[in-house]
Each structure stands twice: as C-alpha cells, then as structure tokens.
C-alpha cells in the first residue's frame with residue numbers, strides 16, 4: 090500500500106560537482122533524504138517497470154538511506170532494485186551494474202573522499218542509464234524539484250536484509266541483493282592481461298595497496314590477492330569501516346602518508362597504490378617515484394595499447410581543464426583528439442557515449458575509460474600493473490622515459506580549505522574583473538599570454554557550461570588555474586592549480602616545489618590570496 094507523506098522543501102539541495110553532499114546531521118533531518126530521493130524520481134520518471142541500482146561506499150548512514158530509498162522506489166513504481174550486499178557498491182562497480190543489467194539509473198550513496206561518521210559527511214548522487222553521473226540538465230531539474238516538493242511516496246515494509254544475497258518483495262517491487270564484487274572483477278579480467286601480471290607476481294613482483302578502510306577493500310582482496318596472486322596482506326586497511334577508521338579516505342600524499350613513507354623507504358615494494366572512499370580515485374606511487382594524476386593519465390594513455398582491452402588504440406583522450414596538458418602531448422603523438430572539459434566526471438559521459446574518447450582523467454586522482462561511465466581507481470591500478478608487467482621496467486624508469494619523449498609538466502594543487510564563502514567569492518570576483526588586463530603583464534620571469542574564465546561547449550549535445558575556473562596562461566606553456574571546489578560541505582575551498590611545462594631537452598629532474606616557485610609567487614601576486622584570506626600557505630598540497 091502506497092502512503093503519501095506531506096513535506097515542505099529544504100533550502101540548498103543543489104547537487105555539486107558530484108551529487109548532494111552534506112553533513113550526516115543535515116541528511117538526518119525529517120524528510121531531508123526523502124525529499125531529495127523523491128525529487129530525483131519525479132524528474133527521471135515515470136519509473137514504472139524500471140530497474141534501479143542502489144549502492145554506497147559503506148559510510149555511516151548508508152544503511153539508513155538505502156532502506157528509505159528502497160521503500161520510496163517501490164512506492165514510485167520501480168519493478169526492481171539491485172543493491173550491493175551490505176549496501177556496498179564502489180562507484181565504478183555501480184556504474185558497471187547499471188550498464189550490465191540495463192537499469193534506468195542508480196543512486197550512489199557516497200561523499201567520496203570526505204570523512205565519514207555521525208559528525209561527518211554523507212552524499213547522494215544519481216547516475217543515468219549510461220552508468221554515468223547525471224548531466225547538469227538533470228541535476229538542475231532535480232534541484233528545481235526540491236524547491237517545490239510537497240510530498241513523497243513510500244510503502245510500509247520491513248527493512249530488507251542487506252547482508253544476504255537473494256531476492257525479496259517490497260510492495261510490488263523485487264529487491265535483489267547482489268554480490269558487489271563479482272561482476273566488476275569479471276569485467277577487469279576482460280580488459281587486462283591477468284596472466285602476464287600473475288607471472289610477474291610469481292616472479293617476485295610486490296605491491297602495497299591502501300584501501301583506506303573504504304569500499305575498495307573487498308574488490309582489491311578479490312582481484313589483487315585472489316585472482317592475481319599477490320601475497321595476503323598486500324591490501325592494507327582492507328575492511329570497510331563506517332568512519333574509515335577516523336581518517337579521510339583521500340588517496341593523496343597527505344592522507345595516504347603511511348603508504349608514501351613506505352614507498353620512499355628501503356622496505357618499499359615494487360609498486361604502491363591506493364583508492365578513496367567510493368573507489369573511483371587512485372594514487373600511483375612507484376618505489377621512490379610519485380606519479381601525479383595528470384602524469385598518470387598521460388602515461389596510461391601512451392601505454393594503453395599494451396593491455397588487451399585497448400589494443401585497438403584510443404579514439405581520443407579527455408581531461409578536465411585544471412588537469413595538466415601532459416595528456417595533450419600524448420594525444421598529439423597518437424594522432425587522436427584531446428578534449429578539455431570542466432571539472433566533474435559527468436562532462437566525460439557524452440564524449441564516451443559518442444565514441445570520441447576512450448580514456449579520461451582528472452588532476453583530482455581520477456582516471457578511467459569507456460568500460461564504465463565513472464572514474465575507476467582499481468582500473469587505473471590494474472592498467473599500471475599490466476604496463477609494468479609487459480614493459481618489465483620500474484615506475485620510475487617509465488616516468489623518466491615518458492618525460493624524455495614528451496617533456497614534463499611539473500604540477501601541484503594548493504588548497505585553501507574552510508574559507509568563509511564571502512571571502513572566497515570576493516577573491517574570485519576581483520580576479521575575474523582583472524583578467525582582461527593581465528595579458529602582456531610580467532610576474533617575475535613569467536609573461537601572461539592570455540587569461541579567461543573557462544567555458545565549455547559540449548561537442549556532442551551543444552550545451553554550454555560557463556564559469557568553470559579562471560585560467561592565467563603564460564608564454565611557454567605554464568599556467569595557473571583558480572577554482573572553488575564543488576564537493577565540500579563547510580565554507581569554501583579555493584583550489585590553485587600550478588603547472589609548468591619543461592620541454593624534453595630541459596631540466597626533467599627538479600623537485601616540484603622548486604620548479605613551481607615562480608608560479609606560486611605569481612599566483613599570490615595575481616590573486617592576492619593572503620590579502621583576501623589571511624592565509625600565507627595552503628592547507629593541503631597535492
């Protein structure tokens with residue numbers, strides 16, 4: 090029996106870069122999650138007879154919202170819900186399940202790399218039938234719906250046992266609890282040369298994978314330890330915890346410090362990697378060699394043909410605008426197009442669907458391909474392993490050869506977190522107004538070639554997205570990008586992306602902070618970061 094529950098709108102249910110992310114205590118308010126989920130179904134409906142996938146990264150409050158979503162889905166007329174056992178599905182696995190079972194979409198419950206727990210973050214994202222994040226047209230419509238919603242629908246039904254695979258009826262709908270790992274692991278076997286990697290492991294190749302007590306633990310144990318033969322214990326922090334063990338499940342040199350320290354020590358294994366809260370980000374670190382996400386995209390693209398799934402070559406490469414231009418040089422050498430999109434994986438969906446790009450990547454530690462419509466942490470790790478197995482070289486040697494061929498894009502991102510929103514907006518407004526006067530100006534040895542606010546024209550559907558970051562480009566290929574994060578839950582985060590291009594015949598072995606010193610000074614001079622924020626150093630450097 091369907092029940093209609095009267096409600097009133099909540100302010101601020103606007104999906105950001107990747108869905109609606111708020112504190113758990115915000116989501117826990119009466120009707121808050123229900124309003125948002127019902128708004129999604131109202132926008133993407135009619136949903137009668139359709140299949141919905143539900144999964145999350147296992148963080149605190151996942152199970153509560155999954156039970157709510159199941160009842161609301163039944164009341165709205167879905168015929169089937171597929172949910173990962175334990176409520177778990179990594180974001181790339183959810184994307185695959187949506188595609189494989191022909192679902193009309195999915196709810197992914199995650200706040201990605203943000204911390205979890207009763208006082209921390211939660212999130213809900215809707216993905217469409219191609220398996221990818223809903224495009225802006227859909228998220229805008231969902232937001233509009235949340236502003237006028239006056240009821241949500243539910244059925245009376247007990248909670249579904251999420252810990253036992255099998256099917257049960259909820260109202261007139263079937264809920265199938267599925268193995269969250271099997272389909273995804275099988276897909277990976279079709280893309281990569283598992284036999285070559287297994288042989289390499291059998292010959293003594295070692296790795297450390299930090300699952301950060303997040304969703305990839307069960308996937309990594311199955312694939313790395315069971316199917317590829319890495320020693321038990323290769324996967325560290327492999328049990329998903331609701332609060333990620335009290336840490337930020339963000340695979341960077343700050344939050345995966347233990348892995349970094351190991352990889353730069355005498356005890357380092359051959360290869361190190363990590364993934365984030367929901368399994369879509371990756372960290373790649375060889376023995377004594379960190380590979381920036383931008384470089385990783387370029388190196389993976391240059392070597393992808395060594396893996397069975399990409400032997401036919403790439404149709405194109407796509408990267409978000411703040412990601413370094415290292416991939417552009419690879420695309421040029423391969424004779425394929427390189428697309429520059431706004432930040433957010435949702436902008437890659439059309440290019441992948443249209444067969445215009447095969448590999449995509451972002452500076453924020455996301456890389457992926459047309460096998461799903463999300464970035465995919467373990468995919469990147471497995472492609473690296475495949476390349477290492479075929480080339481028989483270290484990560485460091487592969488990186489050095491790459492730079493000797495293409496030049497090196499020294500790169501860093503400086504984050505200023507928890508700024509008052511007004512302060513951050515004032516900085517951006519002032520800089521935006523100053524952009525037209527910058528070309529021709531010098532900052533130390535750097536001369537501004539051009540400056541603009543990035544806007545994107547989607548070549549597939551003709552839609553435009555304006556105000557996607559401020560770019561200051563210097564002569565010689567260096568640049569600074571300023572942008573406000575769209576994934577935080579408190580105040581504003583200013584991101585400053587610094588990139589310096591060093592040609593192949595130049596100095597390829599400098600320390601990154603040293604190589605970027607002129608750009609760091611120019612960023613301060615151009616934007617007045619200290620003047621606006623009172624901060625003299627970033628909170629996080631990645």
Ligand code: G16
Pocket residue numbers: 106107200201202369370409432433434435451453455573574575576577584
């Ligand atoms: C999300 C998006 C990514 C984006 C990242 C950073 O990642 O899916 O495409 O690059 O946010 O966004 P921002 O700079 O706005 O914080 P995730 O891993 O958080 O879902």
